[in-house]
Amino acid sequence: MAGGHGHPGQERVGTAGLAITLGNDLRSIINAARATNPGALDDPGIRERIARTWTQIELTKLLNYRALTKILKKQKNWPEVPLAKLQWSHLAQDLAELAIDMLGPNGLILRGGEGAIDGGSWARLYSFQRYTTIGAGATEVQKNIIADKAIKLPRK
Numbered sequence: 001m002a003g004g005h006g007h008p009g010q011e012r013v014g015t016a017g018l019a020i021t022l023g024n025d026l027r028s029i030i031n032a033a034r035a036t037n038p039g040a041l042d043d044p045g046i047r048e049r050i051a052r053t054w055t056q057i058e059l060t061k062l063l064n065y066r067a068l069t070k071i072l073k074k075q076k077n078w079p080e081v082p083l084a085k086l087q088w089s090h091l092a093q094d095l096a097e098l099a100i101d102m103l104g105p106n107g108l109i110l111r112g113g114e115g116a117i118d119g120g121s122w123a124r125l126y127s128f129q130r131y132t133t134i135g136a137g138a139t140e141v142q143k144n145i146i147a148d149k150a151i152k153l154p155r156k
């Protein structure tokens, strides 16, 4: 995440909250595809990915709401927070890839290039979102936290 941040658990509530942004992005990508590459929206594979991504975004929002409710009740905000962080990590990357697949070759043109879509923002997101499985806690470490603290798997 850009800028400083406080307690890691709180930072992850912040990243999980990005599910709201992902939902807005999905709607914007569909609108951009309608305007620039409408054929993609007839593709059954793309349609299934849109539905799956939308469903996962909604699930992540609910996880995040549950974490916030626990915080308001002064309870520990896990396992919802590490679960929502993991969801966000891969959803952000799935969505960035879906954008490029929906927009076609022009989706990869960066800002300033001829034919760039939405100022090249989807092309930028495609490379930038690789950080989401590292920033605010690497995926492997998040999985360890969930295994230890949420599922309480035995350690050898």
Ligand SMILES: Cc1cc2nc3c(=O)[nH]c(=O)nc-3n(C[C@H](O)[C@H](O)[C@H](O)COP(=O)(O)OP(=O)(O)OC[C@H]3O[C@@H](n4cnc5c(N)ncnc54)[C@H](O)[C@@H]3O)c2cc1C
Pocket (backbone or CB within 6 Å): 001, 002, 003, 004, 005, 131, 134, 135, 136, 137, 138, 139, 140, 141, 144
């Ligand atoms: C774009 C970006 C912005 C960032 N912004 C900020 C910021 O504003 N403020 C801030 O403080 N930090 C920031 N960070 C740092 C970020 O929080 C760390 O990069 C992240 O927590 C991972 O830590 P690390 O880089 O030390 O990797 P490491 O912990 O060294 O991990 C390296 C690799 O080893 C694996 N690994 C490590 N430990 C284990 C383990 N026990 N079991 C299994 N695998 C393991 C990891 O999964 C990873 O693949 C940012 C990072 C990025 C990429």
